[in-house]
Amino acid sequence: MKEFLIWWPEVGQVLEDARCFTAHDHTQAVEAWARWYDAYSNDYALIDRGQPACIEVLQVDSNELKTIKVSGHMERVYTTWE
Numbered sequence: 001m002k003e004f005l006i007w008w009p010e011v012g013q014v015l016e017d018a019r020c021f022t023a024h025d026h027t028q029a030v031e032a033w034a035r036w037y038d039a040y041s042n043d044y045a046l047i048d049r050g051q052p053a054c055i056e057v058l059q060v061d062s063n064e065l066k067t068i069k070v071s072g073h074m075e076r077v078y079t080t081w082e
Contacts, residue, residue, distance in 0.1 A: 003060040004029035008037070010053060011045075018058070026057045030068040038072065047072040 005018035006029060019036070023029035033055065038044045046053055052069035059065075 002029075005058040005060060006030060006033040007056050008053060009056055015056075015058070018056075020060070026059065026064075026066045026068055030055050030057055030070050034070045034072060044072075044074075046070060047074055 001022045001024060004021050004023060004026065005015065006021055007013040007015060007018040019033060021029045021032045021036075023032055034046050038046050049071075052071040055068050055070055057066050057068050
């Protein structure tokens with residue numbers, strides 16, 4: 001597992017605002033960040049925007065920077081019982 005610093009420049013974030021996530025690769029790290037971001041902010045900005053967001057991801061040990069696109073959707077879940 002590797003450490004990644006992740007931030008969202010489109011909303012004004014810079015490297016100093018990055019959150020650190022541990023994952024196998026850049027895309028897995030962004031998926032974890034996206035789940036955290038929407039839950040933490042409680043406004044579900046990634047789900048509601050209707051288009052992918054471009055997220056910056058820096059692999060800490062190699063300084064490899066990538067831009068990863070992420071989008072989300074709400075899923076209806078139903079439970080039944082007798």
